[in-house]
Amino acid sequence: MTKPITADLIEKFIAIVGVKNIAQKEDDIEPYVTETRGIYFGKTLLVLKPANTQEVSQILKLANDNEIGVVPLSGRTGHVGGGVPNADGTEIVISIERMNNIREVDMLGNTMSVDAGVVLQTIQEEADKNDRLFPLSLGAQGSCLIGGNISTNAGGTGVLAYGNTRELVMGLEVVLASGEIWNGLRKLKKDNTGYDLRDLFVGAEGTLGIVTGAVLKLFPKPKGREVAFCGVETPEQALKLLNTAQGIAGKSLTGFEIMPLMGLQFVLRNISESRDPLSSTYPWYVLVEISSGRSAEDANAIFLEIMEAAFEAGELSDAAIAQNEKQQLDFWALREDMSESQKPEGGSIKHDISVPVHLMPNFLKRADEVLKREIPDARICGFGHMGDGNIHYNITQPVSDDIEATKKIFMAQREHINDLIHALVVEMNGSISAEHGIGVMKRDLMARTKQPVELEMMRSIKKALDPKGIMNPGKVL
Secondary structure, three states, X not given: OOOOOOHHHHHHHHHHHOHHHEEOOHHHHHHHOEOOOOOOEOOOOOEXXXXXXXXXXXXXXXXXXXXXXXXXXXXXXXOOOOOOOOOOOOEEEEEOOOOOOEEEEEOOOOEEEEEOOOEHXXXXXXXXXXXXXXXXXXXXXXXXXXXXXXXXXXXXXXXXXXXXXXXXXXXXXEEEOOOOEEEEOOOOOOOOOOOOOHXXXXXXXXXXXXXXXXXXXXXXXXXXXXXXXXXXXXXXXXXXXHHHHHHHHHHHEEEEEEEEHXXXXXXXXXXXXXXXXXXXXXXXXXXXEEEEOOOHHHHHHHHHHHHHHHHHXXXXXXXXXXXXXXXXXXXXXXXXXXXXXXXXXXXXXXXXXXXXXXXXXXXXXXXXXXXXXXXXXXXXXXXXXXXXXXXXXXXXXXXXXXXXXXXXXXXXXXXXXXXXXXXXXXXXXXXXXXXXXXXXXXXXHHHHHOOHHHHHHHHHHHHHHOOOOOEOOOOOO
8 A cells, every 4th residue: 555645755756857847737637647548537646757767766766765656657548547547646657758769779689779768650760760670560659658568568460470569579677666777678589597577577567667778679671562451251261361371471471450341431431531442342351461571572472372372262252452552551551540430430348359369250250149139239340460369349339319328328338248258258268458458447357367376476576576566556466
Protein backbone atom coordinates (compact mmCIF):
# COMPACT_ATOMS: atom_id res chain seq x y z
CA MET A 1 0.00 0.00 0.00
CA THR A 2 1.54 3.31 -1.10
CA LYS A 3 1.14 6.58 0.78
CA PRO A 4 -0.45 9.93 -0.16
CA ILE A 5 1.82 12.56 -1.68
CA THR A 6 2.45 15.74 0.34
CA ALA A 7 3.02 19.30 -0.86
CA ASP A 8 6.60 19.12 0.37
CA LEU A 9 7.26 16.00 -1.69
CA ILE A 10 5.67 17.58 -4.76
CA GLU A 11 8.19 20.40 -4.56
CA LYS A 12 11.05 17.91 -4.28
CA PHE A 13 9.86 16.02 -7.34
CA ILE A 14 9.50 19.25 -9.33
CA ALA A 15 13.03 20.27 -8.39
CA ILE A 16 14.39 17.15 -10.11
CA VAL A 17 12.96 17.90 -13.57
CA GLY A 18 12.36 21.64 -13.39
CA VAL A 19 9.09 23.51 -13.23
CA LYS A 20 8.87 23.71 -17.05
CA ASN A 21 8.82 19.95 -17.35
CA ILE A 22 5.73 19.08 -15.33
CA ALA A 23 1.97 19.11 -15.65
CA GLN A 24 0.10 20.19 -12.55
CA LYS A 25 -2.96 22.09 -13.73
CA GLU A 26 -6.08 20.04 -14.34
CA ASP A 27 -6.33 20.85 -18.07
CA ASP A 28 -2.65 20.02 -18.60
CA ILE A 29 -2.92 16.77 -16.65
CA GLU A 30 -6.09 15.48 -18.34
CA PRO A 31 -4.41 13.91 -21.44
CA TYR A 32 -2.02 12.00 -19.16
CA VAL A 33 -4.74 10.33 -17.09
CA THR A 34 -7.23 9.39 -19.82
CA GLU A 35 -6.81 6.40 -22.11
CA THR A 36 -7.56 6.98 -25.78
CA ARG A 37 -10.63 4.73 -25.94
CA GLY A 38 -12.29 6.66 -23.11
CA ILE A 39 -12.72 3.62 -20.86
CA TYR A 40 -10.14 4.40 -18.17
CA PHE A 41 -9.79 7.69 -16.29
CA GLY A 42 -7.51 8.48 -13.36
CA LYS A 43 -6.29 11.35 -11.23
CA THR A 44 -2.88 12.67 -10.27
CA LEU A 45 -1.48 15.76 -8.62
CA LEU A 46 1.66 15.72 -10.73
CA VAL A 47 3.03 14.59 -14.10
CA LEU A 48 6.83 14.57 -14.32
CA LYS A 49 8.70 14.65 -17.64
CA PRO A 50 12.34 13.66 -17.00
CA ALA A 51 14.97 14.32 -19.66
CA ASN A 52 17.31 11.42 -18.97
CA THR A 53 17.95 8.24 -17.04
CA GLN A 54 19.55 10.06 -14.09
CA GLU A 55 16.43 12.14 -13.51
CA VAL A 56 14.26 9.00 -13.64
CA SER A 57 16.61 7.45 -11.07
CA GLN A 58 16.27 10.43 -8.72
CA ILE A 59 12.47 10.41 -9.05
CA LEU A 60 12.17 6.71 -8.26
CA LYS A 61 14.57 6.91 -5.32
CA LEU A 62 12.52 9.73 -3.80
CA ALA A 63 9.26 7.90 -4.50
CA ASN A 64 10.55 4.64 -3.06
CA ASP A 65 11.92 6.27 0.09
CA ASN A 66 8.52 7.86 0.69
CA GLU A 67 6.37 4.97 -0.62
CA ILE A 68 4.71 7.00 -3.37
CA GLY A 69 3.05 5.10 -6.19
CA VAL A 70 4.49 5.74 -9.66
CA VAL A 71 2.78 5.20 -13.03
CA PRO A 72 5.20 5.07 -15.99
CA LEU A 73 3.65 6.53 -19.14
CA SER A 74 4.76 6.12 -22.73
CA GLY A 75 2.87 7.22 -25.86
CA ARG A 76 -0.65 6.96 -24.39
CA THR A 77 -1.81 4.46 -27.01
CA GLY A 78 -2.69 1.59 -24.63
CA HIS A 79 -6.01 -0.23 -24.52
CA VAL A 80 -6.07 -1.96 -21.12
CA GLY A 81 -5.62 0.82 -18.55
CA GLY A 82 -1.94 0.04 -17.98
CA GLY A 83 -0.81 3.68 -18.09
CA VAL A 84 -3.64 5.27 -16.10
CA PRO A 85 -3.18 6.23 -12.42
CA ASN A 86 -5.75 5.33 -9.78
CA ALA A 87 -8.83 7.45 -9.12
CA ASP A 88 -7.80 8.84 -5.73
CA GLY A 89 -4.89 10.94 -6.99
CA THR A 90 -2.24 9.40 -4.72
CA GLU A 91 0.10 8.32 -7.53
CA ILE A 92 2.43 10.43 -9.65
CA VAL A 93 2.88 9.94 -13.39
CA ILE A 94 6.29 9.76 -15.10
CA SER A 95 6.10 10.49 -18.83
CA ILE A 96 9.18 9.49 -20.86
CA GLU A 97 8.25 11.70 -23.84
CA ARG A 98 11.31 13.99 -23.48
CA MET A 99 13.73 11.04 -23.52
CA ASN A 100 13.80 10.88 -27.30
CA ASN A 101 17.40 10.57 -28.45
CA ILE A 102 18.72 8.01 -30.89
CA ARG A 103 22.00 7.20 -29.21
CA GLU A 104 23.74 5.16 -31.89
CA VAL A 105 23.22 3.31 -35.16
CA ASP A 106 25.69 0.44 -35.57
CA MET A 107 25.42 -0.64 -39.20
CA LEU A 108 28.08 -3.35 -38.95
CA GLY A 109 26.46 -4.86 -35.89
CA ASN A 110 22.92 -4.18 -37.20
CA THR A 111 21.75 -2.50 -34.00
CA MET A 112 20.26 0.82 -32.93
CA SER A 113 20.57 2.17 -29.39
CA VAL A 114 17.76 4.53 -28.36
CA ASP A 115 16.14 6.34 -25.47
CA ALA A 116 12.83 4.79 -24.43
CA GLY A 117 10.87 7.88 -25.50
CA VAL A 118 11.67 7.69 -29.22
CA VAL A 119 8.57 7.36 -31.41
CA LEU A 120 8.42 3.98 -33.16
CA GLN A 121 8.03 5.57 -36.60
CA THR A 122 11.15 7.65 -35.99
CA ILE A 123 13.09 4.45 -35.36
CA GLN A 124 11.70 2.91 -38.54
CA GLU A 125 12.69 5.99 -40.55
CA GLU A 126 16.18 6.15 -39.04
CA ALA A 127 16.72 2.49 -39.91
CA ASP A 128 15.48 3.14 -43.44
CA LYS A 129 17.92 6.06 -43.88
CA ASN A 130 20.71 3.64 -43.02
CA ASP A 131 19.46 1.02 -45.50
CA ARG A 132 18.17 -1.14 -42.68
CA LEU A 133 14.79 -2.34 -41.45
CA PHE A 134 13.29 -2.20 -37.97
CA PRO A 135 10.30 -4.50 -38.51
CA LEU A 136 8.04 -3.65 -35.56
CA SER A 137 4.96 -2.16 -37.23
CA LEU A 138 1.52 -1.29 -35.84
CA GLY A 139 -1.28 1.15 -36.36
CA ALA A 140 -0.13 3.58 -33.63
CA GLN A 141 3.48 3.74 -34.85
CA GLY A 142 3.28 7.48 -35.46
CA SER A 143 2.67 8.19 -31.77
CA CYS A 144 3.60 5.15 -29.66
CA LEU A 145 7.02 5.18 -27.97
CA ILE A 146 9.48 2.31 -28.03
CA GLY A 147 9.55 2.15 -24.22
CA GLY A 148 5.84 1.37 -24.21
CA ASN A 149 6.29 -1.15 -27.02
CA ILE A 150 8.91 -2.91 -24.92
CA SER A 151 6.89 -2.74 -21.72
CA THR A 152 3.88 -4.34 -23.42
CA ASN A 153 5.86 -6.69 -25.70
CA ALA A 154 4.01 -5.18 -28.66
CA GLY A 155 3.21 -7.40 -31.62
CA GLY A 156 1.92 -5.87 -34.85
CA THR A 157 2.01 -7.01 -38.46
CA GLY A 158 5.66 -8.11 -38.59
CA VAL A 159 5.48 -10.87 -35.97
CA LEU A 160 5.10 -13.64 -38.55
CA ALA A 161 8.62 -13.13 -39.91
CA TYR A 162 10.43 -11.20 -37.17
CA GLY A 163 8.75 -12.01 -33.87
CA ASN A 164 7.28 -9.84 -31.10
CA THR A 165 9.14 -6.90 -29.58
CA ARG A 166 10.89 -9.35 -27.22
CA GLU A 167 12.72 -10.86 -30.22
CA LEU A 168 13.78 -7.40 -31.43
CA VAL A 169 15.44 -6.25 -28.19
CA MET A 170 19.08 -7.14 -27.53
CA GLY A 171 19.68 -5.08 -24.40
CA LEU A 172 17.94 -2.76 -21.96
CA GLU A 173 18.66 0.04 -19.56
CA VAL A 174 16.21 0.00 -16.65
CA VAL A 175 15.73 2.11 -13.53
CA LEU A 176 14.56 -0.09 -10.67
CA ALA A 177 12.06 0.92 -8.00
CA SER A 178 14.96 1.71 -5.65
CA GLY A 179 16.36 4.22 -8.14
CA GLU A 180 19.26 1.94 -9.01
CA ILE A 181 20.16 1.81 -12.70
CA TRP A 182 20.70 -1.51 -14.42
CA ASN A 183 22.82 -1.02 -17.53
CA GLY A 184 22.09 -4.05 -19.66
CA LEU A 185 22.69 -2.34 -23.00
CA ARG A 186 24.56 -5.27 -24.50
CA LYS A 187 24.79 -6.13 -28.19
CA LEU A 188 25.59 -9.78 -27.66
CA LYS A 189 23.78 -12.44 -29.67
CA LYS A 190 25.05 -15.07 -27.25
CA ASP A 191 25.23 -14.54 -23.49
CA ASN A 192 24.56 -17.45 -21.14
CA THR A 193 25.75 -15.81 -17.94
CA GLY A 194 22.84 -16.57 -15.62
CA TYR A 195 19.23 -15.52 -15.79
CA ASP A 196 18.10 -13.41 -18.76
CA LEU A 197 17.11 -10.31 -16.80
CA ARG A 198 16.19 -8.45 -19.96
CA ASP A 199 13.14 -10.62 -20.51
CA LEU A 200 11.78 -9.80 -17.06
CA PHE A 201 11.13 -6.23 -18.12
CA VAL A 202 9.83 -6.89 -21.64
CA GLY A 203 6.08 -7.15 -21.19
CA ALA A 204 6.12 -6.21 -17.48
CA GLU A 205 4.06 -3.04 -18.13
CA GLY A 206 6.16 -0.88 -15.83
CA THR A 207 5.47 -2.97 -12.74
CA LEU A 208 9.12 -3.92 -12.14
CA GLY A 209 10.97 -0.77 -13.23
CA ILE A 210 11.11 1.88 -15.93
CA VAL A 211 12.82 1.09 -19.23
CA THR A 212 14.91 4.12 -20.19
CA GLY A 213 17.00 2.78 -23.07
CA ALA A 214 17.27 -0.15 -25.44
CA VAL A 215 19.49 -1.81 -28.02
CA LEU A 216 17.30 -2.88 -30.93
CA LYS A 217 17.95 -5.38 -33.70
CA LEU A 218 18.07 -4.12 -37.27
CA PHE A 219 17.70 -6.21 -40.40
CA PRO A 220 18.82 -5.83 -44.02
CA LYS A 221 16.36 -3.72 -45.93
CA PRO A 222 14.38 -5.89 -48.37
CA LYS A 223 15.33 -5.39 -52.01
CA GLY A 224 12.01 -6.64 -53.32
CA ARG A 225 8.45 -6.58 -52.02
CA GLU A 226 5.11 -7.82 -53.30
CA VAL A 227 1.68 -7.27 -51.74
CA ALA A 228 -1.66 -8.76 -52.75
CA PHE A 229 -5.21 -8.27 -51.51
CA CYS A 230 -7.02 -11.58 -51.86
CA GLY A 231 -10.62 -12.70 -51.66
CA VAL A 232 -11.41 -16.05 -50.00
CA GLU A 233 -14.62 -17.83 -49.09
CA THR A 234 -13.81 -19.05 -45.57
CA PRO A 235 -11.17 -18.83 -42.82
CA GLU A 236 -10.41 -22.49 -43.57
CA GLN A 237 -9.52 -21.48 -47.11
CA ALA A 238 -7.32 -18.70 -45.75
CA LEU A 239 -5.51 -21.16 -43.49
CA LYS A 240 -4.75 -23.43 -46.45
CA LEU A 241 -3.43 -20.39 -48.34
CA LEU A 242 -1.18 -19.59 -45.36
CA ASN A 243 0.29 -23.10 -45.43
CA THR A 244 0.90 -22.87 -49.17
CA ALA A 245 2.56 -19.46 -48.84
CA GLN A 246 4.77 -20.60 -45.97
CA GLY A 247 5.80 -23.73 -47.83
CA ILE A 248 6.92 -21.75 -50.86
CA ALA A 249 8.18 -18.51 -49.31
CA GLY A 250 9.49 -19.57 -45.90
CA LYS A 251 10.93 -16.54 -44.10
CA SER A 252 10.13 -14.38 -47.13
CA LEU A 253 6.46 -14.41 -46.08
CA THR A 254 6.42 -11.20 -44.04
CA GLY A 255 2.71 -10.52 -43.80
CA PHE A 256 -0.50 -12.57 -43.69
CA GLU A 257 -3.57 -10.76 -42.38
CA ILE A 258 -7.19 -11.93 -42.40
CA MET A 259 -10.18 -9.57 -42.54
CA PRO A 260 -13.96 -10.10 -42.80
CA LEU A 261 -16.25 -8.39 -45.30
CA MET A 262 -17.82 -6.43 -42.43
CA GLY A 263 -14.45 -4.92 -41.55
CA LEU A 264 -13.73 -3.92 -45.15
CA GLN A 265 -17.16 -2.30 -45.39
CA PHE A 266 -16.42 -0.25 -42.28
CA VAL A 267 -13.15 0.99 -43.81
CA LEU A 268 -14.68 1.82 -47.19
CA ARG A 269 -17.53 3.70 -45.51
CA ASN A 270 -15.58 5.62 -42.87
CA ILE A 271 -12.00 6.11 -44.10
CA SER A 272 -11.61 8.71 -46.84
CA GLU A 273 -9.88 7.74 -50.09
CA SER A 274 -10.07 4.02 -49.34
CA ARG A 275 -11.23 1.71 -52.12
CA ASP A 276 -11.85 -1.99 -52.68
CA PRO A 277 -9.05 -3.47 -54.84
CA LEU A 278 -11.33 -6.29 -56.05
CA SER A 279 -14.28 -6.04 -58.44
CA SER A 280 -16.38 -8.56 -56.49
CA THR A 281 -17.09 -8.94 -52.78
CA TYR A 282 -16.05 -11.96 -50.72
CA PRO A 283 -16.90 -13.14 -47.20
CA TRP A 284 -13.23 -12.91 -46.18
CA TYR A 285 -10.05 -11.21 -47.34
CA VAL A 286 -6.37 -11.94 -46.87
CA LEU A 287 -3.49 -9.51 -47.27
CA VAL A 288 -0.28 -11.30 -48.28
CA GLU A 289 3.19 -9.75 -48.31
CA ILE A 290 6.42 -11.24 -49.65
CA SER A 291 9.82 -9.64 -49.01
CA SER A 292 13.11 -10.67 -50.62
CA GLY A 293 16.60 -9.74 -49.52
CA ARG A 294 17.91 -10.60 -53.00
CA SER A 295 15.93 -8.65 -55.59
CA ALA A 296 12.56 -7.41 -56.77
CA GLU A 297 12.62 -10.16 -59.39
CA ASP A 298 13.06 -12.79 -56.70
CA ALA A 299 10.13 -11.42 -54.68
CA ASN A 300 7.97 -11.42 -57.80
CA ALA A 301 8.93 -15.00 -58.69
CA ILE A 302 8.08 -16.25 -55.19
CA PHE A 303 4.82 -14.36 -55.27
CA LEU A 304 3.73 -15.70 -58.64
CA GLU A 305 4.53 -19.25 -57.54
CA ILE A 306 2.31 -18.82 -54.48
CA MET A 307 -0.55 -17.34 -56.48
CA GLU A 308 -0.39 -20.07 -59.12
CA ALA A 309 -0.32 -22.87 -56.54
CA ALA A 310 -3.14 -21.31 -54.50
CA PHE A 311 -5.46 -20.85 -57.49
CA GLU A 312 -4.81 -24.40 -58.68
CA ALA A 313 -5.58 -25.78 -55.19
CA GLY A 314 -8.80 -23.76 -54.91
CA GLU A 315 -7.46 -21.80 -51.92
CA LEU A 316 -7.97 -18.44 -53.56
CA SER A 317 -11.04 -16.92 -55.18
CA ASP A 318 -9.55 -13.64 -56.43
CA ALA A 319 -6.48 -11.45 -55.94
CA ALA A 320 -5.30 -7.95 -56.76
CA ILE A 321 -1.52 -7.52 -56.88
CA ALA A 322 -0.17 -4.06 -56.01
CA GLN A 323 1.56 -2.51 -59.01
CA ASN A 324 3.65 0.05 -57.14
CA GLU A 325 4.63 1.18 -53.65
CA LYS A 326 1.61 3.47 -53.31
CA GLN A 327 -0.75 0.60 -54.00
CA GLN A 328 1.12 -1.55 -51.50
CA LEU A 329 0.57 1.11 -48.86
CA ASP A 330 -3.07 1.47 -49.87
CA PHE A 331 -3.63 -2.28 -49.49
CA TRP A 332 -2.00 -2.27 -46.04
CA ALA A 333 -4.10 0.75 -45.05
CA LEU A 334 -7.26 -1.32 -45.54
CA ARG A 335 -6.02 -3.59 -42.75
CA GLU A 336 -4.43 -0.94 -40.52
CA ASP A 337 -7.52 1.31 -40.60
CA MET A 338 -9.86 -1.47 -39.52
CA SER A 339 -9.91 -0.47 -35.84
CA GLU A 340 -10.26 3.27 -36.52
CA SER A 341 -13.08 2.67 -39.00
CA GLN A 342 -15.25 1.08 -36.31
CA LYS A 343 -15.48 4.24 -34.20
CA PRO A 344 -18.14 6.03 -36.32
CA GLU A 345 -20.29 2.89 -36.17
CA GLY A 346 -20.90 3.27 -32.42
CA GLY A 347 -19.91 1.18 -29.42
CA SER A 348 -17.44 -1.63 -29.86
CA ILE A 349 -16.51 -4.52 -27.56
CA LYS A 350 -12.95 -5.49 -28.39
CA HIS A 351 -10.84 -8.57 -27.70
CA ASP A 352 -7.11 -9.08 -28.27
CA ILE A 353 -6.71 -12.83 -28.08
CA SER A 354 -4.64 -15.63 -29.58
CA VAL A 355 -5.27 -19.30 -30.24
CA PRO A 356 -3.15 -21.97 -31.93
CA VAL A 357 -3.02 -21.08 -35.62
CA HIS A 358 -4.74 -24.24 -36.77
CA LEU A 359 -7.72 -23.46 -34.50
CA MET A 360 -8.36 -19.95 -35.81
CA PRO A 361 -11.18 -20.96 -38.19
CA ASN A 362 -12.83 -23.00 -35.44
CA PHE A 363 -12.56 -20.12 -32.98
CA LEU A 364 -14.07 -17.63 -35.42
CA LYS A 365 -16.98 -19.98 -36.16
CA ARG A 366 -17.73 -20.79 -32.53
CA ALA A 367 -17.29 -17.21 -31.31
CA ASP A 368 -19.71 -15.99 -33.98
CA GLU A 369 -22.26 -18.59 -32.84
CA VAL A 370 -21.92 -17.41 -29.23
CA LEU A 371 -22.36 -13.77 -30.20
CA LYS A 372 -25.36 -14.37 -32.43
CA ARG A 373 -27.14 -16.11 -29.56
CA GLU A 374 -26.49 -13.20 -27.21
CA ILE A 375 -26.84 -10.21 -29.56
CA PRO A 376 -28.33 -11.38 -32.88
CA ASP A 377 -27.94 -7.99 -34.61
CA ALA A 378 -24.36 -7.31 -33.47
CA ARG A 379 -21.87 -6.67 -36.25
CA ILE A 380 -18.86 -8.95 -35.85
CA CYS A 381 -15.43 -7.96 -37.08
CA GLY A 382 -12.81 -10.58 -36.24
CA PHE A 383 -9.57 -9.70 -37.98
CA GLY A 384 -5.84 -9.89 -37.40
CA HIS A 385 -2.58 -11.71 -37.73
CA MET A 386 -3.51 -15.15 -39.00
CA GLY A 387 0.12 -16.16 -39.33
CA ASP A 388 0.66 -15.99 -35.56
CA GLY A 389 -2.84 -16.81 -34.29
CA ASN A 390 -3.66 -13.31 -33.00
CA ILE A 391 -7.27 -12.21 -33.55
CA HIS A 392 -8.74 -8.81 -32.77
CA TYR A 393 -12.25 -10.09 -32.22
CA ASN A 394 -14.30 -6.90 -32.20
CA ILE A 395 -18.06 -6.60 -31.96
CA THR A 396 -19.82 -3.42 -33.04
CA GLN A 397 -23.27 -2.41 -31.80
CA PRO A 398 -26.36 -3.10 -33.95
CA VAL A 399 -27.46 -0.53 -36.50
CA SER A 400 -29.91 1.91 -34.93
CA ASP A 401 -31.53 5.29 -35.53
CA ASP A 402 -30.54 6.22 -31.96
CA ILE A 403 -26.83 5.35 -31.86
CA GLU A 404 -26.19 6.64 -28.33
CA ALA A 405 -29.14 4.86 -26.72
CA THR A 406 -28.23 1.61 -28.45
CA LYS A 407 -24.60 2.08 -27.47
CA LYS A 408 -25.53 2.37 -23.80
CA ILE A 409 -27.49 -0.88 -23.87
CA PHE A 410 -24.84 -2.64 -25.93
CA MET A 411 -21.84 -1.59 -23.84
CA ALA A 412 -23.62 -2.64 -20.64
CA GLN A 413 -23.14 -6.21 -21.87
CA ARG A 414 -19.37 -5.83 -22.25
CA GLU A 415 -18.33 -7.83 -19.19
CA HIS A 416 -20.73 -10.68 -19.99
CA ILE A 417 -19.56 -10.85 -23.61
CA ASN A 418 -15.92 -10.72 -22.52
CA ASP A 419 -16.49 -13.66 -20.20
CA LEU A 420 -18.03 -15.73 -23.00
CA ILE A 421 -15.28 -15.01 -25.52
CA HIS A 422 -12.44 -15.47 -23.06
CA ALA A 423 -13.92 -18.77 -21.84
CA LEU A 424 -13.78 -20.02 -25.41
CA VAL A 425 -10.18 -18.83 -25.74
CA VAL A 426 -9.15 -20.65 -22.56
CA GLU A 427 -10.92 -23.81 -23.74
CA MET A 428 -8.76 -23.69 -26.89
CA ASN A 429 -5.53 -23.22 -24.88
CA GLY A 430 -5.23 -19.68 -26.15
CA SER A 431 -4.28 -16.39 -24.51
CA ILE A 432 -6.60 -13.67 -23.25
CA SER A 433 -3.99 -11.06 -24.20
CA ALA A 434 -2.00 -11.52 -27.37
CA GLU A 435 -0.30 -8.14 -27.75
CA HIS A 436 -2.09 -5.37 -25.83
CA GLY A 437 -1.09 -6.41 -22.32
CA ILE A 438 -2.98 -6.95 -19.06
CA GLY A 439 -3.13 -3.54 -17.34
CA VAL A 440 -6.29 -3.20 -15.26
CA MET A 441 -8.74 -4.57 -17.80
CA LYS A 442 -7.50 -8.16 -17.74
CA ARG A 443 -5.85 -8.30 -14.32
CA ASP A 444 -8.63 -10.22 -12.58
CA LEU A 445 -9.22 -12.36 -15.64
CA MET A 446 -5.54 -13.35 -15.70
CA ALA A 447 -5.82 -14.38 -12.04
CA ARG A 448 -8.66 -16.72 -13.01
CA THR A 449 -6.97 -18.22 -16.05
CA LYS A 450 -3.31 -18.59 -15.01
CA GLN A 451 -2.06 -21.53 -12.97
CA PRO A 452 -1.58 -20.63 -9.28
CA VAL A 453 2.11 -21.52 -9.51
CA GLU A 454 2.56 -19.07 -12.39
CA LEU A 455 0.93 -16.26 -10.43
CA GLU A 456 3.01 -17.02 -7.37
CA MET A 457 6.24 -16.89 -9.39
CA MET A 458 5.22 -13.52 -10.80
CA ARG A 459 4.33 -12.17 -7.37
CA SER A 460 7.71 -13.34 -6.03
CA ILE A 461 9.54 -11.48 -8.80
CA LYS A 462 7.46 -8.36 -8.17
CA LYS A 463 8.18 -8.48 -4.43
CA ALA A 464 11.91 -8.97 -5.00
CA LEU A 465 12.29 -6.04 -7.39
CA ASP A 466 9.64 -3.72 -5.93
CA PRO A 467 9.24 -4.64 -2.24
CA LYS A 468 7.30 -1.47 -1.40
CA GLY A 469 4.94 -1.91 -4.35
CA ILE A 470 5.41 1.55 -5.84
CA MET A 471 5.74 0.56 -9.51
CA ASN A 472 2.44 0.91 -11.40
CA PRO A 473 0.34 -0.30 -8.46
CA GLY A 474 -2.66 -2.45 -9.24
CA LYS A 475 -1.60 -3.33 -12.77
CA VAL A 476 -1.04 -6.89 -14.08
CA LEU A 477 -1.13 -8.49 -10.59
